[in-house]
Amino acid sequence: MxxxxxxxxxxxxxxxxxxxxxxxxxxxxxxxxxxxxxxxxxxxxxxxxxxxxxxxxxxxxxxxxxxxxxxxxxxxxxxxxxxxxxxxxxxxxxxxxxxxxxxxxxxxxxxxxxxxxxxxxxxxxxxxxxxxxxxxxxxxxxxxxxxxxxxxxxxxxxxxxxxxxxxxxxxxxxxxxxxxxxxxxxxxxxxxxxxxxxxxxxxxxxxxxxxxxxxxxxxxxxxxxxxxxxxxxxxxxxxxxxxxxxxxxxxxxxxxxxxxxxxxxxxxxxxxxxxxxxxxxxxxxxxxxxxxxxxxxxxxxxxxxxxxxxxxxxxxxxxxxxxxxxERGYGATPTGAGALATSWxxxxxxxxxxxxxxxxxxxxxxxxxxxxxxxxxxxxxxxxxxxxxxxxxxxxxxxxxxxxxxxxxxxxxxxxxxxxxxxxxxxxxxGARRKTEPPARRGIGARLRAxxxxxxxxxxxxxxxxxxxxxxxxxxxxRINYFPPQEVALVGQLFDEAPEGSLVVAANRNYPLAYASYGSIDHYWFLEDDRSHVDEIVRDPAGTLATDMAGVDRPSRAYFLFTQGQLANSEMNGQLTGAQLNSVLESVAASPRFRLVAENGAGAVYELRQPEETEGTEGKGPVEGTAVVKGTAAVEGTAGEGGGER
Incomplete structure (x- = not known):
């Protein structure tokens, strides 16, 4: 056996x-x-x-x-x-x-x-x-x-x-x-x-x-x-x-x-x-x-x-x-309990x-x-x-x-x-010497303490x-960095339909696909402008934005884009409060100078009507001090507590 x-x-x-x-x-x-x-x-x-x-x-x-x-x-x-x-x-x-x-x-x-x-x-x-x-x-x-x-x-x-x-x-x-x-x-x-x-x-x-x-x-x-x-x-x-x-x-x-x-x-x-x-x-x-x-x-x-x-x-x-x-500048200061807790x-x-x-x-x-x-x-x-x-x-x-x-x-x-x-x-x-030596016997208490x-x-x-x-x-x-599918779809629809040479105006650049067509579409983020001009927008949102957006000739168009990502970034980084941004949206929505072209649960897109389409309004071109750009500077963002961008 x-x-x-x-x-x-x-x-x-x-x-x-x-x-x-x-x-x-x-x-x-x-x-x-x-x-x-x-x-x-x-x-x-x-x-x-x-x-x-x-x-x-x-x-x-x-x-x-x-x-x-x-x-x-x-x-x-x-x-x-x-x-x-x-x-x-x-x-x-x-x-x-x-x-x-x-x-x-x-x-x-x-x-x-x-x-x-x-x-x-x-x-x-x-x-x-x-x-x-x-x-x-x-x-x-x-x-x-x-x-x-x-x-x-x-x-x-x-x-x-x-x-x-x-x-x-x-x-x-x-x-x-x-x-x-x-x-x-x-x-x-x-x-x-x-x-x-x-x-x-x-x-x-x-x-x-x-x-x-x-x-x-x-x-x-x-x-x-x-x-x-x-x-x-x-x-x-x-x-x-x-x-x-x-x-x-x-x-x-x-x-x-x-x-x-x-x-x-x-x-x-x-x-x-x-x-x-x-x-x-x-x-x-x-x-x-x-x-x-x-x-x-x-x-x-x-x-x-x-x-x-x-x-x-x-x-x-x-x-x-x-x-x-x-030093952190305007719009780069954590605001609210959540942002401050994250920062600390x-x-x-x-x-x-x-x-x-x-x-x-x-x-x-x-x-x-x-x-x-x-x-x-x-x-x-x-x-x-x-x-x-x-x-x-x-x-x-x-x-x-x-x-x-x-x-x-x-x-x-x-x-x-x-x-x-x-x-x-x-x-x-x-270690080699220890292997040849008999192991020392220790009690359970000693082993636990050691x-x-x-x-x-x-x-x-x-x-x-x-x-x-x-x-x-x-x-x-x-909350700043995540863009739900509805927001991606809304912005994608805007850039798919915007003619070459169009202008997109938004509160800030915190939204997806913002640079999807930067070779042919211009951008203006009004919260990055001088604070004095931001205050003008808060006082008279539709009127000031309509003036800023005027001067875009057909077939190009001027659009106002509002998304939840912009709202979150503005609130949590000390730009404008949610109430202030919502009042901007409400003013644009109620103004006869704008018409709604797209909307879902994540935001809305409004188009500025041409002067001949709106009686009593007259395009005067962007006011002095505003900046219409085709992008931004070279420096990348990061996850720092400053801008909330990476």
Whole structure:
């Protein structure tokens, strides 16, 4: 008879231990799936997605965070489990909106879709004489040209078919360069993955939407990873060393070129970071910074020169004006309980992570020496406050570029002791010795005190709080950013029917498809005008708007567009109250100078009658001080508390 006692068990203790982390992960994802199936986003309040989410979402987030923490701190767990939990976090953070909302979020994402569509329609780049201020996007066309090619490749109608999933895709792009940067300074798995978790939790600024910034930031991290980890390490000399150096120079050049032709600010941030490394003698090779500067200046002196020539006086005046560079203007102040709560949640999250980073630098002196290049890169963006306001968004962009290093040192504050590369071999030897020694027997009470003390529960509470606060920081303004299908259909009908050369007047630009036909349709957003003229519109809405909109000759027409997205943006950012905007709509609706051409539950479109159609009215042309434009300046919006745009 065969002796079965010598066969290995089907379910060994080691195998069970290895699979144990899957239970919290599966439970968290199951709770998330249940939450998205039972969340109603048809009526969002001023707290955005926060109050709309089903309670099971928050339970899933807590289970996921706790599972991650107990998994990442246990050295017996296989290395792939922390990565699985981070992927689960990205799904819950960045895919929830894509699943819940039937249309893509963010007016700026819709704007970029319009740029891609225009590039596909026209088939080439255009100048300011042809498309006005929107020509600036043709001066940094890298992202849009790539998206146009992707639209053709996928065979879809437009980028709107997939841009709702762009936050998840662009966040995944950041994961690989982040890991490379962190592994340059440590092999401590706990530190690496906790830093990655904190980065994504604290990254509420919103560079991940469908925008050039989302790809440029990934390229920025990719260049830093090459410089810190590989460049200059191909060999000590000889032919093989020179060949390796040349290979990494080519890689770096390709990454920098893709970044420079896609975005204005990111190459400048990269130059500052590389210069800081060289000047502080944390990287001794000038080739990376020289390559970046040459490519950046070459593009600025050629393709980008038209925009820079016009913008240079304002850019020079902004240098040194720190107060003006961080100041918010009219229409950029959070108003109402929901907007204020979202604003303070974001501040609390960012401030807490910055304080944790400072504590990590202080508590882990080995990192102050071993990870000094990362500390330099973290502080390098700070001088940009002196250089520019970047459309009142420099504070958010500086925070975003500091975040990779901030997350690393903040994670170090949550761990009792971290290992650098220099200590890795010693730790491995000590581990080998421990395996040959008999394990010390400890009582249950001792094991509980050792495993479940403040060093475990304290950091877990910090991670739970930060992960929860991310949700209002990131999704608290979804009342502004979400455009229901009715609003998309209304605006789409307007631009489908508007003749070439028509004028569309709206309170602000917070509506979908606002740039769908920017090559042939003009725009006027009256809340962006001088406050004195806004007051005139409030006093006599129909009369003042009719005067502003006059002078558009047939076959072109002048339209007044009112949508719920404009109302939400105006109310939550301190422009006009809901009552004031509704009075504007009521005045236009009651005026014989306008006629209704389209209406649904999300808004209405009115057309200005021609003078011969309305007795007693006479077109006088736009009043002095109003601005009729074919687009807007080059600076992208973001999820900052300023404008609520990304």
């Amino acid at each position: 065969t002796d079965l006692s010598d066969l290995p068990p089907l379910w060994s203790g080691r195998r069970a231990l290895g699979l144990r982390p899957v239970l919290p992960l599966l439970a968290a994802l199951a709770l998330w799936l249940y939450a998205v199936r039972h969340t109603d986003v048809s009526r969002l309040d001023d707290y955005g997605l926060v109050t709309a989410l089903h309670p099971s979402f928050w339970a899933g987030l807590a289970v996921l965070t706790a599972g991650f923490w107990f998994t990442v701190r246990d050295r017996r767990r296989p290395g792939g489990w922390p990565a699985a939990y981070v992927l689960g976090l990205l799904v819950m953070e960045r895919a929830t909106q894509a699943v819940l909302y039937p249309t893509p979020l963010y007016a700026w994402a819709w704007k970029h879709d319009g740029v891609v569509d225009h590039l596909l329609t026209v088939g080439g780049l255009q100048s300011a004489d042809q498309i006005g201020d929107m020509a600036v996007y043709d001066q940094w066309p890298g992202f849009f040209a790539a998206q146009a090619a992707l639209v053709r490749l996928l065979g879809v109608d437009s980028a709107a078919m997939y841009m709702a999933w762009w936050p998840l895709a662009s966040s995944l792009l950041l994961l690989f360069p982040l890991l490379l940067i962190y592994r340059t300074f440590t092999e401590d798995r706990r530190l690496i993955w906790t830093a990655v978790w904190l980065f994504f939790v604290a990254n509420w600024v919103g560079q991940d939407y469908f925008s050039p910034q989302s790809v440029a930031f990934a390229l920025h991290l990719g260049v830093l990873a090459v410089v810190l980890r590989r460049y200059g390490r191909s060999g000590t000399g000889g032919g093989s060393g020179r060949r390796g150096q040349a290979v990494w120079t080519v890689v770096l050049t390709v990454l920098v070129m893709a970044m420079v032709i896609s975005h204005q600010l990111t190459p400048a941030m990269l130059v500052v970071s590389l210069l800081a490394l060289v000047l502080l003698r944390r990287h001794r090779d000038w080739v990376p910074v020289a390559t970046t500067v040459v490519i950046f200046l070459a593009w600025c002196a050629t393709a980008a020169l038209p925009f820079l020539s016009a913008a240079m006086p304002d850019m020079i005046r902004a240098v040194g004006d720190i107060g003006g560079n961080v 949640a974001a501040r609390l999250l960012s401030g807490s992570v910055l304080l944790l980073a400072a504590a990590g630098v202080w508590r882990q002196p080995v990192l102050r020496y071993r990870a000094m290049p990362l500390l330099v890169i973290t502080a390098a963006p700070l001088p940009m406050f002196v250089a520019s306001s970047y459309g009142s968004e420099m504070i958010f962009r500086v925070l975003m570029f500091m975040l990779p290093g901030v997350a690393f040192f903040a994670a170090a504050a949550l761990l009792p002791k971290v290992r650098t590369l220099a200590a890795a071999e010693a730790a491995a030897e000590a 495993g479940f003390g403040i060093r475990v529960w304290g950091p877990l509470l910090v991670l739970l709080a930060g992960t929860a606060v991310f949700v209002p920081s990131y999704s608290g303004k979804d």
